[in-house]
Amino acid sequence: MSPVDAVKSVLSQYAGFHGRARRSEYWWxxxxxxxxxxxxxxxxxxxxxxxxxxxxxxGVIGLIVTLALLLPSLAVSVRRLHDTDRSGWWLLIGLVPLVGFIVLLVFFVKDGTQGSNRFGADPKDAPHAAAPRMA
Known part of the structure; x- marks a missing residue:
C-alpha cells in the first residue's frame, strides 16, 4: 500500500471503527x-x-490539527488491533504508564491474523478478492 493510499484510506474511513487495518496503513x-x-x-x-x-x-493551528486527526487516529488504531484479532478496548492499556505504550507498540508492529477473523476479511487479500477473475 502506497503512503498516499494509506492516508486516503484512513481519512475516507474518518470515524470507521469496524474492519481491519494493515500495518502499512497504520504506520503511514x-x-x-x-x-x-x-x-x-x-x-x-x-x-x-x-x-x-x-x-x-x-498553538491554535496545532490544536485544530490535533483535534481534526484525533478521531481517525483512534479509528485506525482500533482497526489495527482488529487485524491482530484484538478488541479495540485494548487501546485503554495505553493509559498504564510505560508498560501500556510498549504493549500497544508490540500489537501495532505484529503481523495481522491470516485470513478472516471475527472483525472481517484479511485486508491483505482485499485487492485480490476485488480483481475480476479470468475465465
Missing part, C-alpha cells in the same frame, strides 16, 4: 500525523499563534 498514517503536527507547530511559531507565553506551548 502515524507518520503523516507527525509531519502535519510539525508543520502546524512551525506555522504557529511563524504566525505567533501560540497559546500562552511558553515556547513549548501548543
Amino acid at each position: 498514517f502515524a507518520l503523516f500525523s507527525v509531519l502535519i503536527n510539525i508543520v502546524a507547530a512551525i506555522l504557529d511559531g511563524a504566525l505567533g499563534t501560540r497559546i500562552g507565553s511558553d515556547p513549548d506551548s501548543t
Whole structure:
C-alpha cells in the first residue's frame, strides 16, 4: 500500500471503527500525523499563534490539527488491533504508564491474523478478492 493510499484510506474511513487495518496503513498514517503536527507547530511559531507565553506551548493551528486527526487516529488504531484479532478496548492499556505504550507498540508492529477473523476479511487479500477473475 502506497503512503498516499494509506492516508486516503484512513481519512475516507474518518470515524470507521469496524474492519481491519494493515500495518502499512497504520504506520503511514502515524507518520503523516507527525509531519502535519510539525508543520502546524512551525506555522504557529511563524504566525505567533501560540497559546500562552511558553515556547513549548501548543498553538491554535496545532490544536485544530490535533483535534481534526484525533478521531481517525483512534479509528485506525482500533482497526489495527482488529487485524491482530484484538478488541479495540485494548487501546485503554495505553493509559498504564510505560508498560501500556510498549504493549500497544508490540500489537501495532505484529503481523495481522491470516485470513478472516471475527472483525472481517484479511485486508491483505482485499485487492485480490476485488480483481475480476479470468475465465
